[in-house]
Amino acid sequence: MGHTPKRAIPLWSLHPQGEYHDHLTPDLAPQSPISAERSGFFDPTHSKRFSWETPPIPRERFLWHSLLQSLFLGIPPPLPRAAIAATMGAKATPEGGPMMYHKMLVPLDGSELAEFALPYAEELAGKLGTEIILAEAVNSPKEALDTALQVYLRGVADATSGNVMKHVPEPGAPEIRVRTEILVGDPAEAILNYVEERGIDLIVMATHGRTGIRRWALGSVATKIATAADCPVVLIRAKGAREDVREKGAIRRILVPLDGTAASEKILPHAQELVTHFKAEVTFFQAIQPLYNAVATTDGIVYVPYTPEEMKSFVTSAENYLTRVSAPFRELGVPVQQKVTLGDPAEAIIRFADEIGADLVAMATHGRTGVYRWMIGSVADKVLHAGNTPLFMVRTKAEAPA
Structure with a gap:
């Protein structure tokens, strides 16, 4: 059977x-x-x-x-x-x-x-x-x-x-x-x-x-x-959003702001993933906050802005930094640009993103935990609320302030 x-x-x-x-x-x-x-x-x-x-x-x-x-x-x-x-x-x-x-x-x-x-x-x-x-x-x-x-x-x-x-x-x-x-x-x-x-x-x-x-x-x-x-x-951003995304592509040009810290570099693996699959152009950007000399006078302390010559070493250091962090991207064969400027970081990011017609600003932000979870890094907060470009944000964990 x-x-x-x-x-x-x-x-x-x-x-x-x-x-x-x-x-x-x-x-x-x-x-x-x-x-x-x-x-x-x-x-x-x-x-x-x-x-x-x-x-x-x-x-x-x-x-x-x-x-x-x-x-x-x-x-x-x-x-x-x-x-x-x-x-x-x-x-x-x-x-x-x-x-x-x-x-x-x-x-x-x-x-x-x-x-x-x-x-x-x-x-x-x-x-x-x-x-x-x-x-x-x-x-x-x-x-x-x-x-x-x-x-x-x-x-x-x-x-x-x-x-x-x-x-x-x-x-x-x-x-x-x-x-x-x-x-x-x-x-x-x-x-x-x-x-x-x-x-x-x-x-x-x-x-x-x-x-x-x-x-x-x-x-x-x-x-x-x-x-x-x-x-x-x-x-x-729904206001002012591109209407040709489906026809021309969502991400063709990416702006990656950095400030020289390890926290800001948390965005780099994500940026590399995006440029690899989208074959997008990437621009690395750093804005240097103006510096001042404190000068004692008879009227008290006066803050005098650094001269362009005094700021030159900071600009050169930033350019060398961007060259170093962008090296792996250049090896991928994608177009890589870099830009160093002087000014308020948030305002400079927003302005430069508009100038180059960036499709995406990719950046890390200093997040918080616990009762501070709704806080955000000041630069990223300004870019989030005042910028005109789609934003890719990676939150880096930080300790709650004392």
Whole structure:
């Protein structure tokens, strides 16, 4: 009598983009609002997050159970290129190299202004091979069940998916995942908590959205997120935003301000990642604050500005510094420029970014922890609020002031 083998169903699988997911039974799997509405199982009081996807499985658990399945059930563990890279602590870009950004969060508020971030997110995701998560925060679980909200997010996700694949460098590359999340709670705190819980690597958002009672004002939320997020934040200024981003490309010229400190150089790996995939021109910039001599006179202390000759040594030192830090970028074969100027750093950055038509200002900021989490470095704060160019910010942790 012949033996009919039972069909083995994997308990764990690896998504093509490198995420591990449970194959849970329908009555146990976390459900989206729409699927739950159909089944009548969804209970919003038990969750503050509504996702279109099942939660990720820890890598160690995935590898262990993949091994057991392979040994006892004869199911070969799925190990595509992205999985091999994941087991070594990094994922693979469409071009096959290691990548810094695995998951990108794009906060929305239902307004057209908030959607100004989407063309940038699409091109970043396509060139970097990054998953996109479109998220909207609401005040209550009841709002999360709003059919109009669900339809809106699904429509944006479908459109974004099509646009992302236009930027994938290799034909036939794995599809970039685009999914949605509905968060409940204070927008800034809900987004920051989600970023920490889900290991988000990059946030891309517009600096102004709809105001009023029903939706949140994205301007203030963007400021809080930029000053408190542990991952890099790309801020797209809705006012004066380019309308030709999808036709001509989002990032062609990057301005990287530095001040000679190790903290400011935290931006360099991110800038290198961007210029590598976007083939963008990069300009390294340093502004030297004017210096003064204290001169004692009969009327008291008088502060006399340094002469141009006295400032020359500082300018030369800054130029040598920029030449040194830009050397790895020159080796990549991308166009590299550098500029040293005298003046207030924030004002000089804003003015020079406008002069060269920069598409992105990439800089590090001195962040805070604890009760000081909404503070930000003074130069970055001025550039954030007074600048006209999209801003890529990396927060460097600092101790709370005494």
